[in-house]
Amino acid sequence: MSRRIDPQKTIANILTVSEKLFLEKGYEKTTTQEIVNESGLSKGTIFHHFKSKEDILSAVLEKHNDYTAKDMHRWLSEMETLTSREKIEGLFNRFYEEAERTPLSKLALTSQSSRLILEDLRVWEKKISPIITTLIQQGNIDKSINTDFPEECAHLFNLLFCLWCDPVTLACDAEGLHRRLRFIQHTMRLLGVDVASDEFIEKSMKFAEDLYKK
Helix, strand or coil: CCCCCCHHHHHHHHHHHHHHHHHHHCCCCCCHHHHHHHHCCCHHHHHHHCCCHHHHHHHHHHHHHHHHHHHHHHHHHCCCCCCHHHHHHHHHHHHHHHHHHCHHHHHHHHCCCHHHHHHHHHHHHHHCHHHHHHHHHHHHHHCCCCCCCHHHHHHHHHHHHHHHCCCCCCCCCHHHHHHHHHHHHHHHHHCCCCCCCHHHHHHHHHHHHHHCCC
16 A cells, blocks of 8 residues: 655655755755756656746745745734834844845845845735735724835835845945935835834944845
8 A cells, every 4th residue: 555645744845855955055046857856856756846946936035935924924923012013123133034044135135146136026026015904904903104105115115125135136335335224214115104214224334234235
């Protein structure tokens, strides 16, 4: 009698191995054959669950951002007495603390692979932006935020911060990055979503400096 194969365990194995290889070798330099060898699975089994290496990447990033979204909900449960604006600022601070400890975050942020950068942004938009949108909407109610465009502001902040303020994606020096962050602060303020504090800018600069030391 043949042993039944658990598809969820198979998928988990593929994702665990792929994440390890992406971190060790980089996404572009990791081959499908290496994933086959490391996982102990056949190529047919892997392609039964994923159409391509790009699909595996999407699933790895989605799993990572699922964890981030769960963390954000947990952090929010610890901030019940704060205004919505203060909650968003608190989430930004906690995000930096978590990103410092998460190798996959650093891989996505420092990667020069356009595929990896765009996939991370796409998954972030799907998993994280809705949380920020909801908080902005709640901020309109508690009067800590005042905007007619909650969803648009959440997406704009994400795009500006994750792409425009990434020194790898759009090259800039420390002075240029500081000006971009100040611009985001000023723009969000004008839009009625004053969530980019001076502390946020300082932490962003330090995080970028530590991330891109070379």
